[in-house]
Each structure stands twice: as structure tokens, then as C-alpha cells.
Amino acid sequence: MTRALMIQGTGSNVGKSMLVAGLCRAARRRGLSVAPFKPQNMSNNAAVTADGGEIGRAQALQAMAADLPRHTDMNPVLLKPESDTGAQVIVQGRRLTTVRARDYAKLKPHLLEKVLESFFRLKTAHDLVLVEGAGSPAEVNLRAGDIANMGFARAAAVPVVLAGDIDRGGVIAQIVGTQAVIDPEDAALIGGFLINRFRGDPSLFDDGYRLIEARTGWRGFGVCPWFDGAWRLPAEDALDLRGGRGEGLHIVCLRLGRIANFDDLDPLAAEPGVRLTMLGPGQALPGDADVVIVPGTKSTRRDLACLRAQGWDVDIAAHVRRGGHVLGICGGYQILGREVADPQGVEGARGADPGLGLLDVTTTMSPDKRLTEVRAIHAATGQCFDGYEIHMGATDGPDRVRPFGFVDGTPEGAVSADGRIAGSYLHGMFTDDAFRAAWLAGLGVVSEAGYGAGVEATLDALADHLEAHLDVDGLLCLAR
Secondary structure (H helix, E strand, O other), X not given: OOEEEEEEEOOOOOXXXXXXXXXXXXXXXXXXXEEEEOOEEEOOOEEEOOOOOEEEHHHHHHHHHOOOOOOHHHXXXXXXXOOOOEXXXXXXXXXXXXXEHHHHHHHXXXXXXXXXHHHHHHHHHOOEEEEEOOOOOOOHHHOOOOOOOHHHHHHXXXXXXXXXXXXXXXHHHHHHHHHHHOOHHHHOOEEEEEEEEEOOOHHHHHHHHHHXXXXXXXXXXXXXEOOHHHHHOOOOOHHHOOOOOOXXXXXXXXXXXXXXXXXXXXXXXXXXXXXXXXXXXXXXXXOOOOEEEEOEEOOHHHHHHHHHHXXXXXXXXXXXXXXXXEEEEOHHHHHHOOEEEEOOOOOOOOEEEEOOOXXXXXXXXXXXXXXEEEEEEEOOOOOEEEEEEEEEEEXXXXXXXXXXXXXXXXXXOEEOOOOOEEEEOOEOHHHOHHHHHHHHHOOOOOOOOOHHHHHXXXXXXXXXXXXXXXXXXXXXXXXX
């Protein structure tokens, strides 16, 4: 009989995604067919699925941990913020609509049917489904119509384990306080708790651990120390973006306000011969930058305006005059062109804005969204690589006579006449070890990292870490 278990958190970013990934790998090593599931996710870092849709990047990593192809049922509702008050709503991998935050509450109850449909499909196909919550069940002001935490758990009759993050402090209050504010019927679904991200000697928390057990009546499943290999795994939250640990070629990526699919950078950050800097608001572009990457964005014109407000347009122009290289990926490619036009108001107000003018191309937005995995050939090196496209809008212009690459024989992207400015819609290119090595070689760097193998090894290490510090057998036995 197929079972399920849900990991909810006392707050956002307490490590739920990593816990589910590690448990997926641990269950898979026990010979179980296990699938990850997150009813509702909010992220602009999405992955294209084999069935032609998109899901959150965390569920893509969890699918890898479970040794499964990515599928839209693993994350049936994905919210992709386009502004501070509105988001694109993706349902079972396809764009449904764009709504303001205050109007989403009216939409949520209608999405529960799709969430349960996806969940039960996974349950039918696998021995175990490991479910990740979103935010916290303690946000009781959002409980009505909830599909992300206890609303889903109640509807699907899935037991819950509550994870608290001791690294941010106040973990006793996090867990005891959650029980105090949630509905008693919701609390009855919680079968236990665990402590995540402990630094130092875990025995120092013995008294606190026993206090939580006594106050809540919940079973404790262990204290999990900080996992040092976490930086090697793709991050889903832009707040987790970090620079690389290497030295040498200095690559600077602009941390745009609506940065999307930023895991493009993870393989570069893992290279010992690369120093990756994530440039935040208020920071000037370093004068020693060799390459500037303008990354993907969920809102091209808004981020173009923010880029100018930071003065980065002036910095990039100076960088180019010094002989530096620039690579624009997806929305970043659009930003590098002469103009970004949105005549239908797809991403906001109707209108057009001048781009940076570094490539002689123009972009026109449209509601049609391209979602596909591709096999491409890089024009400059002849190297084949796997990637994916996930964008709205089409780009054309004279510089496309020099394509970045070819997809099924069709030119893709654009390159300036001197070869130092390039733009492409292709995400995931640097994940391919052979392509990354060829691209870096063109910049005088020898690649030393095997990215995919490194992620697999880190998932194994994560599973080992959980096995050593948590009662993994007890957690899996709680599933029903």
C-alpha cells in the first residue's frame, strides 16, 4: 500500500527542501520507489520537465535524489513572482493566469482539486511520496483555503513531521508556538518534530529537546547538524545565492530583483579556476571583472529599469570598453538588445523600453511561452550540450546572423561582431561538463569540476548525514 509523509517547517527556508531530498535518496537506497511532491511552491527558479511543463527547482533536485525523471505532478502549483504584489500561476506545468497576491486567496480553493489529482497519481505509481510544505502552518491567517500545508495534509490524510531551524534561534518557541496557534485537528496530524541545522555539540540541546517533547507530546526524530555540503546543491531561493570559492577568472553575475533560473551559475561556482561574484544592489561592478553575466529574469522590463537605477548600465559599458566579455541568458539576452517591447502587457504595462544596445536585436513579448528541453551545438566551439528553454517573447535582429548556437539546425541567440557580447535563450548550458570546459577554455581557464557527478555524490552524502543523525527508519514508518 502506497504511503506518504509530509515535512512541514516552522518557517520559510528552514531546510525542508534539503530534508526531503535527503530522505528521497535514503528511501531509494532502501529499494523503495519514492517520489517528491510539493503542492504549492513559489519560485522563479524553475526546471523544465520531460512532459513539457515546469516545476520548482527544488522538486527537480528531489526527483534526481529519487532517481526519477522530472514530472509536473511533483509540483502542481508553482507561483512565479513578477512584481511585489503579483505572480504568474502555473498549474500542472502550464501557465494559468497572473494574479495579484490579494486575489490569489480566491483562486486557491479551486486549485486543490488539481493538487490532489497530481498527488494521487504519484501515490498510485510509487511506494512512497515525500511531501514538502511551504512556509509554515503557523501562518494561521492563511489557513482558510490552504493548499500548501495543513489544508493539503487534512484533505489527503497525510501525517506531518515539523522541522525547526535552530540556526536562526528560538527553535523551542518555533515548535511549541506552532502547536499553540494551529487548529487542534491540524495539530493531531503532526506525528513528531526534528531539529535542523545545529552547529556545535548536539548534546548541548538535550534539555531543550526534552522540553519540546514534554510541552507538545510529539515524538522527536533527532537533531540534524548543519550539512557542510549544502552549497554544492542547486539553491532554489535567490536569498541563498552565493559566490564561488575558486580563484582566477572573475565572473560577475548581476543579482536582478526578479532573477530567474539562477542555478545556471552553480556549475561555474564549483570551478576552482573561477571566482564568481553575485553583485547585489548598491554594489558597483568590480573593475577586475573578466565576464559579466546578465541572468534570466521573470520581469525583463522591470529588471532593466532596476539595472539602470543601480548604475549597472554605465558599469557594463565601461567593462565592454575595457575589453570585457558579457553573456546574457534568457531575459538577460533580451536586456542586451536595442529594445524590449511588450505591446500586449504580458509582463506589466504595455509599452517598450530601450535595452542596453550591446547586441543589435530587439525583443517583442507575447503570451506564448516556450518550454522545451533541447540539444544544442555551440557555434564558437562546436561543442554539443543539453539545455532547456523557458521564456516568453521572441528576439530578432542583424546580430542573429552570428548565432550563439544551433538547435536542430536552427540558429539560436546572437553574438556581437567582435565576439565579446553574446546572448542566448538556453538555460542549463554550464551543467554540461564538456560545454563548460570548452567555454572556459576560450577564456583561458581549465575546467576541473564534474558537476553532475558532484551533485550525485553530495546527495549520497546528504542521505548519509540524515541517517547518522535522524531516526530515518522511524520517519519512514510514520508514513501512511
